[in-house]
Amino acid sequence: MRAPLLHIGNRRFSSWSLRAWLVMRKAGLAFEENLVPLNEAGTRQALSAISPGGTVPALHMRNAVIWDSLAICEWAAEQAPEVWPSHEGQRGQARAAVAMMHAGFMALRETCPMDLCRTPSAIMLTDATQLDVARLQALWHDVKSVDGPWLFGRWSIADAFFTPVAARFYAYDIPLHAEAQAYCDTLLADEDYRVWHQAAQAETFANPYETQT
Ligand SMILES: N[C@@H](CCC(=O)N[C@@H](CS)C(=O)NCC(=O)O)C(=O)O
Incomplete structure (x- = not known):
């Protein structure tokens, strides 16, 4: 089965992406990453194509997309409860x-x-x-x-x-x-x-x- 794909923003600036990414790592979950550059001409279009909220982070799984940092962390905690x-x-x-x-x-x-x-x-x-x-x-x-x-x-x-x-x-x-x-x-x-x-x-x-x- 394919690993979930975590879309993140620029690591330098995207604090919400950092939070979700840290929790996925600490939960020990396998995932792939895709960086969407923020603050560029095509950013809005790129984000709306991957995220119903138009923001990153967004986690793409086989059967769902989760588009909020806290919701992604809660999903990770369902897989690895020790992150709470x-x-x-x-x-x-x-x-x-x-x-x-x-x-x-x-x-x-x-x-x-x-x-x-x-x-x-x-x-x-x-x-x-x-x-x-x-x-x-x-x-x-x-x-x-x-x-x-x-x-x-x-x-x-x-x-x-x-x-x-x-x-x-x-x-x-x-x-x-x-x-x-x-x-x-x-x-x-x-x-x-x-x-x-x-x-x-x-x-x-x-x-x-x-x-x-
Ligand atoms: N409540 C959202 C906020 C996410 C958010 O605002 N992300 C910023 C990047 S840190 C974003 O995607 N902004 C859209 C943009 O820069 O166009 C969450 O917790 O995931």
């Missing part, structure tokens, strides 16, 4: 944290787009962005297990969802509390993330954020 915490309370908290990330922190997302090739440097943060930075650190502090470097003991989908946040904090040189900094360092040192990061460095697509950086 095993403790039901922690699993609920992990889902709540992931839901917050999936739906929120808009100011940080807009002001500090993920750019894995950016030379780290600070920018002026709006009040709303500073509030997002504070809320993220408070959230991590509230839920972080004392048992290991990840948010909920073992690596979980929650860690995938916050990896692009750690990349933003690094790229925009945002000062963090020691505990949050240690967590971000862990996320950015993860071996699967390093594979993605290295591939991002080799990409030569145009930078849509040139004027902002």
Whole structure:
């Protein structure tokens, strides 16, 4: 049977693709990849041909297409339940944290787009962005297990969802509390993330954020 095909955006910029890709890797699932360059003349047409939502990531399977990062992660968790915490309370908290990330922190997302090739440097943060930075650190502090470097003991989908946040904090040189900094360092040192990061460095697509950086 053919392996599922994960359509992703530019590794350098596509934070939602990174999340789904990390979870597929950590779940140990065989899959193929196809990169759809974003921000190009034909991008919209290419995306609408592969994704009912017109976005990446999109996972093509033999009998279905799943076009949202969280839905792809949930599908991966059906194949490999260990990508959610095993403790039901922690699993609920992990889902709540992931839901917050999936739906929120808009100011940080807009002001500090993920750019894995950016030379780290600070920018002026709006009040709303500073509030997002504070809320993220408070959230991590509230839920972080004392048992290991990840948010909920073992690596979980929650860690995938916050990896692009750690990349933003690094790229925009945002000062963090020691505990949050240690967590971000862990996320950015993860071996699967390093594979993605290295591939991002080799990409030569145009930078849509040139004027902002
Ligand atoms: N809620 C969606 C959001 C996906 C999304 O916005 N993806 C961006 C790339 S990171 C995209 O495809 N944008 C379309 C475009 O750039 O034209 C998800 O979680 O998968």
